Amino acid sequence: APIPSWTSTAHVSTINGTTPTPSTTLDVRSGAAVTTTGAGAVTCTQHTYAHRDRRHVVATDINCTNTGVGAVEVVVLQADCPALSTLCNTTTHGLLWTRGAAPVPGVECKRIDILQAETEAVVKPVVGECHSVVPATGLKLTVPPAALATRLAGGGSAGVAHVRLISTRVTNLDQPPIQGDIVELAQLEWIGATASSTLFADHVYAMDDLNTAGIEVAGDLALSQLVNASWYTLLASFRDDSPYSSSSQGLAASADHGHVTAGTERWVLPTLTAFQPLVARAALQYRVDRSGAAAGNAAGAVPRDPTPRSGLRFPLQSASTGNEQAAAGATDYDQGEIARAFAQHWAATGDTTWLQDQGFPLLDGVASYFASRVSGTGPYHLNHSEAPDAPGPADDPTYANAVASLALRAAYDLATAAGQKSNGTYKVIADGLVIPLDEQTHRHPPCPGCHPTSVPAAGAVQLAHPLGMAMDPTVRDNDLNYYSAVTSPTAPPSTWLAIAEAHTRAGNATAAEAARARALEAGVGADLESAGAL
16 A cells, blocks of 8 residues: 655755755675765755654654754755655555544654555554654755854864654554554554654664674675665565565565565575564465465365365465465475475474464474375375476476475474474385486476477576585586576576575585676665575
8 A cells, every 4th residue: 555654755945045965885794775965065965764663653864954053944845745646645555544633743643554455354454654754845944154153062073953753553464463452553653752852763773683693705795785775675575573475576565566485485585584583484474374274275176276185385476365366376396485484483492382373383284285295106296286387387397396296395394393293105205206307318397398499587497506406416407508598688687696595505616606696786775685695
């Protein structure tokens, strides 16, 4: 839903009647967009940030300094309902805006009702929002001259003026559930944030805690900036106190209609698990909380698979309920990706309680799905299935069978640690599931008999890494050389990064560098998947 955060639109409009040219950078360490504007003796620095500790707060701090001898007027503007009347106080874009009473001067509050929920059984989302009011003519700051500052403060080299603008959002979808009037709660959040004298410092402290774990790159400034910006992109999209996942391009993007896909488990959560396991766990909880819907998805028919199955089948695109949002329905390799993320989380944390309560029930459910999905009595097959690199539905697509085998084996291997009896059928199917290998070319094709001249995304090239499949080095190298040559130039950057990593592990430095260059050309860091892959 298009619900703007008015405070994030605030900006210095004029300095002493002059329209300055702003310069904005992202400070990934403090988690703030930093905008600098200046004219004459006045410089204004603006920090805009979604508060990491106060999860309902967005703030903009504007500090202006004056090294001149005369006072200077600075005008601050922000977008607001009067300027965007098509959004506010009306029924449009599926929203109903209702203006609320202001608890104190300088703030405006609204209740925003989303008029249609995903299903009739779901509570319709409601948002309470409050924000600092900026007059239509602008908020006027008088920045005192240096001489006046010196007289009043007994020293100092510049006059200073400061303003802080606050937006708050509270919803009935917050977890744990919020009790009380939604607008009043947003008002309380606004009052608390406005009264805090350490608001930005508290945010930076919380960001410092997040940045304790991370990646340092020496000797390559451009790569260091890219890695840190990508890492920030992940941290900005997930929280350890919010059991929700994200779309493949992040919170503000429209890819897949903003729905959650297994691309998050494939590319993003391995990185979060390595450095911020509690943040990753909250995103995994999104799947656990929708296991009931996944069981219903498995029992029902979808165009890709009209036969009812047992276990858990998560949707291709998931929203609030976990019901399928895409017409074609889920793919088999999506299930394998989700199970692999859960198995990785257990391997990284060793948290037996989590495995018993959350991890293993999901792993067992996905394995049960695959056990009902395969055909044959040994060897076993996944018929009419799909993979990222396969040309449409095919029997035994290599990547899909490989991740299905891993999911089945994970459920078998981790049963004992979860206090459950191992299901021997899972192991038998995992060992007997066909992994196509072309005996003439000695490589893994996308599917049996498939020899495409172009593939759109990474699939079988990832068998050696990250799937860890044991194979003859010659076959591994043949895979790498083949997929490096036939991967489409328009493949997503995550694909080229996967190829680069595979080449690196094989000791092919030149080929790895070429693949990384392709990834950079494709726009690494512009979406969550490539940020996680990097």
